[in-house]
Amino acid sequence: MSRESFSFVTWKHTAPMILCALAGAATGMGLYTFYYAEGLSYMSDDPQVCVNCHIMRDQHDGWIKASHHAHATCNDCHLPHDVMGKYRAKAENGYHHSKAFTLNDFHEPIIIRQQNKDVLQANCRRCHAALVGQITNHAGSRHDDLGCVRCHRSVGHGP
Amino acid sequence: MAKQVNRAARTVRTLLFVAVFLLAAFALAALLLLHDNISQRKQEARQHYFKVVALDEQTLDPAVWGRNFPLQYDSYRRTVDTERTLHGGSEAFGKLEADPRWVTLFKGYAFGVDYREERGHAYMLSDQITTRRVTEFAQVGACLHCHAAVLPAYQKVGREAGIPDEKRPEQIMKGFEIVCGMPYHQSRQLVSHPITCLDCHDPETTQLRATRPAFLNGIKALAASDYPLQQYPSIERWRQSRQGDYDVNALASRQEMRTFVCAQCHVEYYFKGKQKILTYPWHNGLEVQHSEAYYDAADFKDWIHTISKAPLVKPQHPEFELYSQGIHSRSGVSCADCHMPYQRVGAVKVSDHHVRSPLLNVARACQTCHPDSQNQLLAHAQRIQDKTASLMSRTQDAVLALIDDIAAAEKAAFPQHNLAAARDFHRKAFWRLDYISAENSMGFHADQEAARILAEAIDYARQGQEVLRPDAPAATAHAP
Numbered sequence: 001m002s003r004e005s006f007s008f009v010t011w012k013h014t015a016p017m018i019l020c021a022l023a024g025a026a027t028g029m030g031l032y033t034f035y036y037a038e039g040l041s042y043m044s045d046d047p048q049v050c051v052n053c054h055i056m057r058d059q060h061d062g063w064i065k066a067s068h069h070a071h072a073t074c075n076d077c078h079l080p081h082d083v084m085g086k087y088r089a090k091a092e093n094g095y096h097h098s099k100a101f102t103l104n105d106f107h108e109p110i111i112i113r114q115q116n117k118d119v120l121q122a123n124c125r126r127c128h129a130a131l132v133g134q135i136t137n138h139a140g141s142r143h144d145d146l147g148c149v150r151c152h153r154s155v156g157h158g159p
Numbered sequence: 160m161a162k163q164v165n166r167a168a169r170t171v172r173t174l175l176f177v178a179v180f181l182l183a184a185f186a187l188a189a190l191l192l193l194h195d196n197i198s199q200r201k202q203e204a205r206q207h208y209f210k211v212v213a214l215d216e217q218t219l220d221p222a223v224w225g226r227n228f229p230l231q232y233d234s235y236r237r238t239v240d241t242e243r244t245l246h247g248g249s250e251a252f253g254k255l256e257a258d259p260r261w262v263t264l265f266k267g268y269a270f271g272v273d274y275r276e277e278r279g280h281a282y283m284l285s286d287q288i289t290t291r292r293v294t295e296f297a298q299v300g301a302c303l304h305c306h307a308a309v310l311p312a313y314q315k316v317g318r319e320a321g322i323p324d325e326k327r328p329e330q331i332m333k334g335f336e337i338v339c340g341m342p343y344h345q346s347r348q349l350v351s352h353p354i355t356c357l358d359c360h361d362p363e364t365t366q367l368r369a370t371r372p373a374f375l376n377g378i379k380a381l382a383a384s385d386y387p388l389q390q391y392p393s394i395e396r397w398r399q400s401r402q403g404d405y406d407v408n409a410l411a412s413r414q415e416m417r418t419f420v421c422a423q424c425h426v427e428y429y430f431k432g433k434q435k436i437l438t439y440p441w442h443n444g445l446e447v448q449h450s451e452a453y454y455d456a457a458d459f460k461d462w463i464h465t466i467s468k469a470p471l472v473k474p475q476h477p478e479f480e481l482y483s484q485g486i487h488s489r490s491g492v493s494c495a496d497c498h499m500p501y502q503r504v505g506a507v508k509v510s511d512h513h514v515r516s517p518l519l520n521v522a523r524a525c526q527t528c529h530p531d532s533q534n535q536l537l538a539h540a541q542r543i544q545d546k547t548a549s550l551m552s553r554t555q556d557a558v559l560a561l562i563d564d565i566a567a568a569e570k571a572a573f574p575q576h577n578l579a580a581a582r583d584f585h586r587k588a589f590w591r592l593d594y595i596s597a598e599n600s601m602g603f604h605a606d607q608e609a610a611r612i613l614a615e616a617i618d619y620a621r622q623g624q625e626v627l628r629p630d631a632p633a634a635t636a637h638a639p
Contacts, residue, residue, distance in 0.1 A: 015176055019179060019183070022180075022183040022187070023183065025187065026183060026186050026187055026190065029187065029190045029191070029194070030190055032194075033190055033193055033194045033197065036194060036197060036198070037197045053200060054200075054203065054204045054505075054506035055503070057506070057508075058508070101200065102193065102196050107522065108502075108503060108522060108523065109522065109523065109526050109527050111526070111530070150530070153530075
């Protein structure tokens, strides 16, 4: 075999080659970290995924004993029910949660943000529409809405 | 010209390569760090308890327990910290200096000489040795019941009194009874540590347990009474059959124990009889008038007030009793829920053993249940305390006015029966005033109950002044 047959790679390509190798290594490492962190599981609706990290273990344990356990999982209450909204909320909360858990710089006890409260409230109304329709169909701003869980605190995560 | 362009291009290209190299290196390093972090969090989730040393009933030093339970020990050690809250906290400020009216209210009693705010658990033994109430007044070994890790001492004294090791509970009870009557400085030789893990935890299982003999006797008597105790379901359940004695360690739920271990000491008490047996006056119930009735029936007094000559009883930090009248107790919230709230360390949920005012830890103490901001919650608690403090201040003035009137009436040779009746009202009023003052929550543990007690105190002071009016009808031999 002559040197001619390798003419498509010359010393000139050394640097791009190293870069390619580095990029490949980074991608591989990234994919492995993603796998190690069970990244794909976050696309699912399994409540077990929500306690992959142990911050919400109390909430999860409470839910197991709460009245909604038989009817609703985490995502039923905590995510919007349209496809776009669901994955957008997953992405946004996922980012916040990962950042908080990595840097360990969050307020404890954890407190739900207004945006997620709104999602929750919408889901209470969605399932219980027949019951609460008469109560909630009057005019008024969203901020007048007291929120079902203000009083029904134990339904989701137990007493 | 072309050469110059080439050279410039080469420089830019080199810089670009260096930048890409650094970027890639940085990205890889960041990825590794992230991987490391995830790995660490996963490890946390698998953390559990490692038994490094063996513990038994003789393991007094919390530092030894700390080797098995480093997280709990770390927070326990923080009870040396000193921090003021609006009305209390853990700094030993002088109560008599802060409000000199107490000097007159305590006239003739050791508390009128030296009375300070309590510091943290770590100081319970050393502060007791330095207070002038102990250095200048004769005290007894009963004090150690709640100021030292005293169990092994009780056992030792019980053994020396002839109770064999097989009968451990009887041995401890016997030792307790003997130590109670000892002169303080003699009994002090028997102990070396302030509160220790053993006092609330079984060394084998670390399960919560009540060990203090006076509490075991007290809760037994309380259970045997007919006073309703819905907030302590195991007592109500025992009452359905009332078989044997109520055994708190066998019957109480874990949540109840999270209150009862604190109720071993944070209660009203007195030293009964010549033997000075430490006794909790719960035989009629837990409320202020129930303990009062017990003391009246026992004809007990702590001292005779120098100015009014009234036989008075000084209440001692009835936290368990007042809290039991409040909304938190009725809702099943234990002492530890607010004073030792859970904290997350890694993936482990640990009770904060830095026992302190919840006002210094609002996030964990309150927000776990109350979905309001920390400022709102703190302001709410302080509003309750401010109102109690202002009502208490008026009550102090009311009792002082009665003391003045009694002194004046005595000087004017007022009828003896009326004077005796007025002194009895002084006893009732002072008992209630100091019940709320000595209690360490400035009314927060049960705000409405605190207001009721202070209002009754003001009313009794008023009634006492009534019987001393020049036109007052002659009182009978027995005061109302």
